[in-house]
Amino acid sequence: MTTPIEQRRILRTAIPGPASAALHERKLASVSAGVSTGLPAYVVAGQGGILVDADGNQLIDFGSGIAVTSVGNGNQRVIDAVSKQIAEFTHTCFMVNPYEQYVAVAEKLNELTPGSHEKRTALFNSGAEAVENAVKVARHFTGKDGIVAFDHAYHGRTNLTLAMTAKNMPYKHRFGPFASELYRVPMAYPYRWPGGPQHCADEAFNYIVDQIHAQIGEENTAAVIIEPIQGEGGFIVPPAGFLKELAQWCAANNILFIADEVQSGFCRSGDWFASDYEGIVPDLITTAKGIAGGMPLSGLTGRADIMDTIHPGGLGGTYGGNPVACAAALASIETMEELNLAARAREIEAILRADLEKLAATYPQVGEIRGRGAMIAMELVTDRETKEPAAALTAAINKACHAQGLVTLTCGTLGNVFRFLPPLVISDDLLHEGMSILADAFAASV
C-alpha cells in the first residue's frame, strides 16, 4: 500500500513555493521554452483529488492533467496492475511478440464504444497518433482524400493533426505548412451562432453540407471528424440532434463519421462516451487521455469491415499498446465499472453547476455555463449583449485560483473559457472547497 494522502488542501508556502521556484530555475535552463507550464508548482505525489508539491503544499486538482487521471492519481488498482506488469515484462513490441494485455484492451474498447456491431481496435501512444491513424484508415478504406474538421477543433500537435486543429496561438503559429486535403467548416456553437441558438442545429447542418458539396465534393470526402463535445476549443456542446443528422448524412454519402473522444470519453461526460448520449454510432472512434490512469495509451476503434481492410503491417508502432499501459487501462476501466464513474461524473456536474449558477446570478461576466458530466465550463464575456470575450478576466481568475492551491485550466479559441475536469473520484468536500476558492477568485478579479 502507498501512504495515504489526506484529501484536503494544505498551504504551507506561497504557490509556487521556494522548492518549486528552484526547480523552475532548472527547468528554464534545461527545457525548451516552447514547453510551458500552467502552474509551476512541481508535483512530488498525488492521490485522488490532491496533488502534493515540492514544498509540501496540497493542491486541489480540478484538471486531472487535462482529463487524464479520471480514476485519480495513486489509484491502488492501477498501481498494482502496473507494478505486476513491470515485474513480468515491460516491452516486446506487439508487432514482434504479441501479448494478451493488448488483446484484452482491444476487446474492452470494442465492447464499450458505441454500437453493438463487429469492431476492431488498434492501439497507439497519444491522442494525436490515434487521430492520424483514423485519417489513414478512412482514406485507405474510402479511396478518397478529403477530411473535414471544424472551427474550434483540437485534434493534436503533429503535422497532420495540426492541420485539423483550429487554433493558431499557441499550436500552429509558424509551424506550417500543414498537411493538405484538410477542410474546415463552422462548428454548431449555439452560444455564438449568428442566427441564435434555436436555429443553430439546422442552419449549421445545412451550411456544412452545402460547403462540403460545393468546395470538396462528397465523392472526394473520406471523413468528417468531430469532437462530440469540443475540448480545447471551449467545451462547446453542439445542439441536440446536430451530430445525429450529420452522422446520417455522412452514411448516406459514403463519408466516414469519426468521433474524436480523446477528451470526452471514458465516463468524463457522464456516459462511457459522449456519442452515447447523442445516440450516435461513429464509424471510427479515437480514445486516449482518460483511458489508462495516466499511462500513455490511445486507441482507434471502428467497424471491423473498415479496420480490417488495412494490409498487415499497415498500422502499428514500436510502443503502441505497451503492456504496462495496457495493464493500467484494464485496471482503470475496471475501476470505472466498479465505481460507476459515469454516474459519478453526473453527480459532479450537479455540484459544479449549482455553484456556477450562483456565480452567473451574481456576475454578468458569466456568459454561458455548458458541458456534460465532469466536463463543465463557463464562458466569460465583458458584456452579455455583445458577448465580447473576457480573456484577461479568465486568465486573472485562473491565476488567483492557482495562488490558493486550486489547479484550474482555461480553454477556448478566444481564451475566455474556464473549464473544470476534476478526477471522477474526487470527494464532494474538495469539490465544494474548490468552488468556494473559485468564487473568491472571481470576486477578487472582476
Ligand SMILES: *Cc1c(COP(=O)(O)O)cnc(C)c1O
Ligand atoms: C488532447 C486531445 C488530442 C491529442 O491528444 P495527445 O495525447 O495530446 O496527442 C486529440 N483530440 C482531442 C479531442 C484531445 O482533447
